[in-house]
Amino acid sequence: MKISDDEILSCFREDRDKGCDKLFERYYRPLVAFADSFLPAAGQAEDLVQDVFYRFLEKKKYLSLHDEALSTYLFRAVRNASINKLRSGRRLSFQPVDALMREVMEEEGDLTFDPELLQEIATAIDRLPEKTAFILRAVLLERKRYKEVALLADVSINTVKTLLAAGLRAIREQFSSRQFFLFMVWSMEGIGATAAPVGRPGAVRPDGAYP
Numbered sequence: 001m002k003i004s005d006d007e008i009l010s011c012f013r014e015d016r017d018k019g020c021d022k023l024f025e026r027y028y029r030p031l032v033a034f035a036d037s038f039l040p041a042a043g044q045a046e047d048l049v050q051d052v053f054y055r056f057l058e059k060k061k062y063l064s065l066h067d068e069a070l071s072t073y074l075f076r077a078v079r080n081a082s083i084n085k086l087r088s089g090r091r092l093s094f095q096p097v098d099a100l101m102r103e104v105m106e107e108e109g110d111l112t113f114d115p116e117l118l119q120e121i122a123t124a125i126d127r128l129p130e131k132t133a134f135i136l137r138a139v140l141l142e143r144k145r146y147k148e149v150a151l152l153a154d155v156s157i158n159t160v161k162t163l164l165a166a167g168l169r170a171i172r173e174q175f176s177s178r179q180f181f182l183f184m185v186w187s188m189e190g191i192g193a194t195a196a197p198v199g200r201p202g203a204v205r206p207d208g209a210y211p
């Protein structure tokens with residue numbers, strides 16, 4: 001059973017340790033994948049997300065956030081921390097760092113669900129290599145565990161992580177920072193899963209989509 005943001009925040013208010021477990025369960029893998037789409041070196045994303053979680057706990061953000069704001073806060077925090085890390089090392093990912101920072105500083109506007117944008121992203125996912133697309137959907141949209149996805153895709157867990165990062169980077173190159181950010185937030189709300197259902201690799205309908 002998938003835990004909601006409201007349940008996570010309620011857990012924090014009743015038992016901080018339980019809240020930490022639920023936060024990690026729901027958000028750790030998606031946030032690491034998101035950070036990986038910015039950072040060039042392997043291993044940086046996990047450290048960065050752990051640091052974001054630490055600051056979330058240290059500042060007791062769970063006491064002031066409402067459930068609709070949790071995913072937005074976490075993805076913003078990871079995105080900004082990723083860009084700051086790039087700026088400190090002047091190591092570029094897919095766009096010049098200053099251009100990324102300008103996008104972050106621009107007004108993000110409404111986070112309202114946009115079915116046309118989601119369909120464009122779903123189409124972009126369809127164009128990825130078959131196994132990469134399958135892994136991206138399974139981990140990010142269906143929130144399956146790496147071990148389960150590795151068994152379904154008949155690859156190692158490390159390959160799952162590598163292809164997930166590669167897939168997200170490819171998607172991120174095709175959309176603005178704001179559009180990619182919105183997609184990641186929507187995916188945590190279960191919106192993306194309705195537009196990009198998961199099947200096994202190799203199982204493709206006649207129209208080219210995955211069953």
